[in-house]
Amino acid sequence: MKTRIIGAIVALVLAIVGTVVLVGYVRGADQRAAEGAEFVDVYVVDENIPEGTPAEEIEELISRTELPAISVAEDRVTDLADLVGLVTAAELLPGDQLREDRFIDPAVLAAQGDVPVPEGMQEVTVALEVQRVVGGAIQPGSRIGIVVTNKLQPGPPTQEGAATTIPGTRFIDNQVLVTRVKAGSTYTPEEGEETTSAVQNIMVTVAMTAPQIEKLVWAREMQEDDLAGVWLTLQNEGTSVDGSQLIGPANILP
Structure with a gap:
């Protein structure tokens, strides 16, 4: 009996010693690995940053630290x-690391989501350059105004x-509901054109009545031949259109 007890005690002691030695070895290995590791600077998020926050506004919500490169x-x-x-x-x-894939062009972000079409209306899509759609600020659910320039507006007859x-410019619609927005194609004009900078188009889908669509499609078709132009404005419930009138060479200046 005594022999069994002594054997059990010896086994227990050996187990404890073995555990201590193993833990010490692991800790030493971790320390040796850390001493030989390469550390790099990383931006880490300190406070919640909502979706759609401009990058210029996050500096106070993040900090810079060093982490192992691995x-x-x-x-x-x-x-x-x-x-x-x-x-x-x-x-x-x-705790999130600041990563490049977590940031996006605001025009592309605006393309996410859609809005139901009101009863009795139908959708139509127009592709316009980004500067014609309030710099890409228009989103699904926005209310917009549509301004058209008609370069074929009848003028005074000649002496003969x-x-x-x-040309004449005027609002043709107001408070139009935007149902979808998508980033369109980007193209670079050929040499010899007025600009050689890349141009981004944004596809804006709106809900309109049949007569409204006819006007918008006509203007967009004429724009292709440089005979008209379409611009969109961003409106809200309190937007006033008082004083809107046909603007041309005769009344552009006071």
Whole structure:
């Protein structure tokens, strides 16, 4: 009996010693690994950053720290200047590393989502350059105004009585409901054109009645031949259109 008890005690002691030695070895290995690890600078989120927040407004919500390179995301943000003009594509939570794929062009973000079409109306889509759609600020659910320039507006006849045309600009619709927005194609004009900069189109889908659609489609068709132009404005419930009138060469200046 005594022999069994002594054997059990010896086994217990050996187990404890073995555990201590193993833990010490593991800790030493971790320390040796850390001493030889490469550390890099990383931006980490300190406070919740909502979706759609401009990159220029997040500096006070993040901090810079050092982490082992092995635990850092490959697409981490290394320079906040690279994010200028972009917005967060999703909510960023405390502890998140600041990654490039979490930021997006505001025009692309606006393309997400859709809105039901009111009864009796139908949808139509127009593709317009970004500067013609309030810089991409229009989103599904927005209410917009539509301004059309008609370069074929009848003008005063010549001395010989021949017909003439002059450009005229006017709102053709207000409080139009936007149901969808999508980023369109980006193209670079060919040499010899007025500009060689890349131009981004945005596809805006609106809900309209049949007569409204006819006017918009006519204007957009004429724009293709440089005989008209379409611009969209961003409106709200309190937007006033008082004083709207046909504007042309005769009354553009006071």
